[in-house]
Amino acid sequence: FIGTETYEGDIALPELLEDLAALGMASVLVEGGAKVAKAFLAEGLVDRIVLFQGQEPIGRSGIVSPIDANHIPAGFRKLRDMRFGEDSYAEWIRDI
Secondary structure (H helix, E strand, O other), X not given: OXXXXXXXXXXXXXXXXXXXXXXXXXXXXXXXXXXXXXXXXXXXXXXXXXXXEOOOOOOOOOOOOXXXXXXXXXXXXEEEEEEEOXXXXXXXXXXX
């Protein structure tokens, strides 16, 4: 475990990633809900976006995503997309 700084009650994400980098981690997979995804996107800490979409919603009303394939943030380009039966996969990377 590592200690984390907070900012206005939330984890200070840039500082967290700096701490992880100091431990030798060069890549982090962020898998969380909409709030976590929005936070990383808002801080400009995302280099790759991967979206999976199936035909059936999860839960009664589905799960709201902070982004969708038609609203990818500026500065990203599509790397690939694939279909697996009725499901789809799409991936974008940040232009660096």
